[in-house]
Amino acid sequence: xxxxxxxxxxxxxxxxxxxxxxxxxxxxxxxxxxxxxxxxxxxxxxxxxxxxxxxxxxxxxxxxxxxxxxxxxxxxxxxxxxxxxxxxxxxxxxxxxxxxxxxxxxxxxxxx
Amino acid sequence: xxxxxxxxxxxxxxxxxxxxxxxxxxxxxxxxxxxxxxxxxxxxxxxxxxxxxxxxxxxxxxxxxxxxxxxxxxxxxxxxxxxxxxxxxxxxxxxxxxxxxxxxxxxxxxxxxx
Numbered sequence: 001x002x003x004x005x006x007x008x009x010x011x012x013x014x015x016x017x018x019x020x021x022x023x024x025x026x027x028x029x030x031x032x033x034x035x036x037x038x039x040x041x042x043x044x045x046x047x048x049x050x051x052x053x054x055x056x057x058x059x060x061x062x063x064x065x066x067x068x069x070x071x072x073x074x075x076x077x078x079x080x081x082x083x084x085x086x087x088x089x090x091x092x093x094x095x096x097x098x099x100x101x102x103x104x105x106x107x108x109x110x111x112x
Numbered sequence: 113x114x115x116x117x118x119x120x121x122x123x124x125x126x127x128x129x130x131x132x133x134x135x136x137x138x139x140x141x142x143x144x145x146x147x148x149x150x151x152x153x154x155x156x157x158x159x160x161x162x163x164x165x166x167x168x169x170x171x172x173x174x175x176x177x178x179x180x181x182x183x184x185x186x187x188x189x190x191x192x193x194x195x196x197x198x199x200x201x202x203x204x205x206x207x208x209x210x211x212x213x214x215x216x217x218x219x220x221x222x223x224x225x226x
Contacts, residue, residue, distance in 0.1 A: 031212050040121070042201055042216035043156065050213075058213070059113070090155065094212035099144055099205070101212045103155040 002026055006091050006104035013081045013111045021076040021107050023091030031094045032074035033058075033101070034066060036087040043090065049074055081111045114139040116204050118217025125192050126225050133220045135202035136184040142206040145178060145185045146214070150199045159200075160187070192224045 004025045013019055025032065030051045035043040035058075045058030049068040063085060065077045074093075078085055091104040115138040125131050137145075146161035162169045162176045162185065169176050173192075178185040189196055199221050203214040 033212055035216075040218055042116075042118070042218045043203075043214075044216070045213065048213055059215070092212060099146065099161065099212065100158045101146075101148075101156075101214065103157070105155050 004091055004093055004102050004104035006089075006107050009105065009107055011107065011109050013078075013109065015082060015111060017081050017111075018077070018079050019081065019109075020078075021089055021091070021109075022073070023075065023104060024073045025091075025093040025102070026072065027093060027095065027102065028071070029093035029095045029102070030071070031096075032068065033092045033094075034064075034074070034076045035090045035092065036060065037090060037106070038087050046076065046089075078109075081109075083111045085109065086111045114142060114204055114206060114215040116202060116215050116217040118202050118220060120220060121218065122221045122223070124223045124225065127192060127194060129192055131189045131192055131196070131222055131224075133187045133200055133202070133222070134184060135186070135204075135217050136182075137204040137215075138183070139204070139206050140180075140183065142204040144205045145176070146203050146205075147174075147176060147187050148201045148203065148216075150201065150219075152198070156201060189222075192222075194224050194226050197222055197224045 033048040034046040047066040089107045092101040143164040148156040150156040175188045202217040
């Protein structure tokens with residue numbers, strides 16, 4: 001039982017490059033989320049998927065897109081990376097009727 | 113939308129002392145208030161949570177209190193130990209659809225000195 005798995009763990013991009021962060025959970029959770037963590041700003045919600053087939057914007061969605069591929073997988077795409085997107089990205093999931101968020105290990109992204 | 117303010121940003125205590133972290137929220141519809149602990153280089157993990165119909169909840173050395181009228185809630189850690197050193201985040205949620213849609217505070221770096 002791996003829980004929530006994110007890839008890659010580290011990535012360096014140049015401004016304008018694109019990339020996709022992958023996330024998968026094996027807990028049969030309905031809801032999945034992408035947060036970014038920046039020093040002094042806590043965790044901010046980028047996008048979330050309440051259930052398979054739905055996605056919604058969070059607090060800071062600009063510059064990102066998401067895909068809920070199936071119940072297990074939720075990917076985050078940066079189409080044209082900017083230095084302001086340098087951050088640690090966390091994927092998380094939660095089960096139906098359960099408020100606890102289970103986080104992945106995080107992906108550290110640096111945009112030069 | 114919801115706004116959560118957390119204080120202090122850093123807190124340093126001696127082993128055995130108590131630590132208190134405070135948060136305020138803006139949305140009166142918020143009804144769920146979890147606390148997450150994040151050790152250095154690790155993922156955040158839930159340590160305790162409280163719902164709006166409860167004023168206080170305790171789990172061993174940690175407790176959370178909620179004042180809905182004033183819209184603030186606090187984390188209390190007693191008899192602190194070096195392994196309590198971490199970043200602590202409060203959060204609030206008012207979503208009835210997806211409870212993991214949390215708004216987090218800015219975090220408190222707690223350091224417990226042996």
